[in-house]
Amino acid sequence: MLKPGDTAPEINALASDGSRFVLSAQSRKLCTVVYFFPKAFTPGCTAETRRFRDNYPELKLAGASIVGISTDDHELQCSFAESLRAPFPMIGDADRSISTSYGVLWPVISRPRRVTFIVNALRTIEAVFQHEVQIAKHRDEVLRWVDQMYRGRRATT
Secondary structure, eight states, X not given: OOOTTSBOOOOEEEOTTSSEEEGXXXXXXXEEEEEEOSOTTSHHHHHHHHHHHHXXXXXXXXXXXXXEEESSOHXXXXXXXXXXXXXXOEEEOTTOHHHHHHTOBOTXXXXXXXXXXXXXXXXXXXXXXXXXXXXXXXXXXXXXXXXHHHHHHHHHO
């Protein structure tokens, strides 16, 4: 799995909102929250996406973008995003190419771990959070990190 300081692999994929999500195009943002989850419409993944949805205004206000990725196909990911009214893009990675490039697949079963990467504007990974069970803790740590980046940016301007 990638770690802080590594360069985040490019993401260029069709998103649930019909647009193409391109990680390098997020360079004007403070950071991009890239979260991987195992399967759409499961209790844990639904709760995690709801938490990110509910905190999306706070992330956006800080200047962050967010994208959710699972190994579901595009159609299922679109249904999942629509059912939760996700205001951010979600990507189906059925061929597992994105998940493989980030190193988030469990060995043998080839399903993604619940991992979130915070990627800065230069595509350097700033932080990695992994909580398979404590979903609220996961989201809380992401919000804290983005807030620290935002405060650091404001202090230098």
